[in-house]
Amino acid sequence: MQYTLRDFLADQPIPEIELLTGERDFSVIPLESVSVQEMPVDDFIRPNELVLSTALGCDDDPDMLERLIRDVASARAAAILLAFRDPRFRVPNRVLDYANGAGLPVFVIPWKHRFADISEHVAKRILDGKTKAYQKIQTELFSLYFDSKPLDAAAEAVCGFFQAPAVITDKEANVRGVCRAFPGSGESFAQYARINIGINDILSGYLWLGRSGAGDSRANDPELIEKYVSFPLSMWFNKERIEDMVRMKFKNDFVWNLATGNYESVEEMARQGEKLRFDLNKPYTCITIHAAPKAPSAGERKYSPQAAENAFALESILAQEAKAMRLSVMYAERSPEFILFVENPACEPVRQVEAYANAVSARLSAGFPGCAFFFGISEITPDIHDFSRLYGNAVLALRYCMNAKGKKNSFTYKDTKEAQIISTVSHDPDIREMARRTLEKLLEYDRSSKADLLGTLGAFIRCNYNTSLTARELHIHRQSLLYRLEKIEALTEMSLKCHRDLFLLEVCTRIFLDY
Structure with missing residues (x-):
């Protein structure tokens, strides 16, 4: 219920109040605020405001009093309430005529009344009126x-x-x-x-x-x-969130059971998949994602509303990128990891699955700069109904990815095979000594010049010996790269054009760089 000028007069906070202008229907004049104003008022008055004023300096200057009334009326105030120090002062008729014409009620009260008490009373009643109206909505x-x-x-x-x-x-x-x-x-x-x-x-x-x-x-x-x-x-929105949480739990349990082989029959899982719009009769690739805080003091992740919001935002990214690439994706959260089964498209499945993983990685890194994300990707195969094996291989790739010394944040199951071979040979002391002797001059040169020739060699091998790609990855000019490669050949006494030498150099650099 809105507080009006009639309500204010009915409250009788000032029994001696006197109306100087003509009678009006004060029930249609809302009071939305109250303030004390003196000349000049400038733009300090709000519409529907009850203005209290002593008209300071206006006793001997009728023109100033008229300007005050004009300014208050122009601001569309609800009314003005005046208090004069001299009880004999009378507002000129021409001022009242203007106020009547402008529709501004003018009141006068005895000087003894405190504006602070009036303001407090009016403000409280306005708030009470607003509160009742808001309670109704x-x-x-x-x-x-x-x-x-x-x-x-x-x-x-x-x-x-x-x-x-x-x-x-x-x-x-x-x-x-x-x-x-x-x-x-x-x-x-x-x-x-x-x-x-x-x-x-x-x-x-x-x-x-x-x-x-x-x-x-x-x-x-x-x-x-x-x-x-x-x-x-x-x-x-909370109702929708609860419904989403129920659906999410059902979906999470479904994907987790699929990944761990915890089900009675493929047919039963296929029927459940239909309810979630997942077609299990298609080939899928499994991707596991681990989120780790970059700050060492972040500690173990615990549930919180913010953590739930972050998980929802992360899942939104997974869904958005899949939709953009027209891929069907099943995913589940097992904090702090996510399990994904990405449908293998009929055309170029390897390229498209890798493109999806790269797009998700870029979005996650940009959206969550405080976290590092590691990806483990299973083999990409046309086989169907082999979800638990795909999951196991993706987990293995993720474990190697997280334990790798290099900057690589994504490992495929194929990478793990290479990593297993390198891990096995690197534990042989004779092979480690051979690798050290092979790269000894290279390592000494790097320590003295900080040229990072070993890193250059690793990048060259990663880029399949393509000099243009290597230069782009290292952010250097191609001529600078060629100079480095010549230096590597001179220090190792091996040729980067000889397949046998390249094989030996790759084994040695993998032992030292672990890429």
Whole structure:
């Protein structure tokens, strides 16, 4: 219920108050704020404000008093309440005539009354009136929610309350509810006032409010809006979140059982997969992802609302990249790891699966700079129904990836075979000594010049002996790379054009670099 000028007069906080202008229907004049003003008022008065003033300096200057009344009327104040030190002072008729013409009620009160007491009384009554109005819209929104009405109905109720177009979106600004007053495609709600929807600092979405046709100031009360409007609206999103969590648990359990072989029959899993829109009669590649905080003090990850939000954001990235590449993906979270089964497309499956993994890696690194992400990728095969073996091989690749000394954040199952061979031979002391002698001059040169010839050799081998790719990876000119390669040949007394020498150099560098 809105507090009006009639309510203020009925309260009788000032029994001696006197109306100097003509009688009006004060029940249609809302009071939305109160302030004490003296000349010059400038732009300090808000619409529908009750202005209190001693008209300082106006006793002997009728023109100044008229300017005060004009400024207050121009600001569309609700009324002005004057208190003069000299009880014999009378407001000139021409000033009152102007006030009557402008529709500005003018009151006078005895000097003895304190403006602070009046301001406190009016502010409290205004807040009480606003609170009652907000409680009404809160009750209406609760009723809509418990009646299972859509967010369109909630937007309609909000529109009626604020007398302004209302749009409700999720965090990505996807429209979830819209009122009939919204013009639609002819107008963008991006210019509307944006109000957060959420609970306990967990953002769920936004309420967008257009300009109020009635000039109501309700949209300027963020605390009341948060308590009485945003909170009820958040229940729609929380309901969806709970439903998503139930679906997520079912999906997580399904993928985990698939990966670990914990099921009675493939046929039963296929029927469950149909409910989740997963076709198990297609070949898949398994990818395991491990998220590790870069800061050593971060400690073990524990559940928190923020951790849940991060997991949801990460899964959104997995789904978005799969959709962009038109790949079917099954994924599950087993904190701090994620299990993915990526459908092998009929055309160039190796290239497309690797492209998907690279795209996800780039998005995760950009979205979560405080975490390092490691990928283990199984073999890419046309076989079907072999999910547990694929998962085991992806886990093996992930383990080698996380234990690798190099900067590589992704290992395939094929890499693990090479890693197993290198790991085996590197434990032989004779082979390690042979590798040290082979690269001894190279290592000494690196220590004295910091040229990193060993790193250059490793990059050259990783790039399949392609000088252009190697130069690009090292961010150096091709001529500089050729000079380094000649230096490597001179120091090792081996040829980079001889297959046998290249094989020996690759074994030696892998023992030292582990790439």
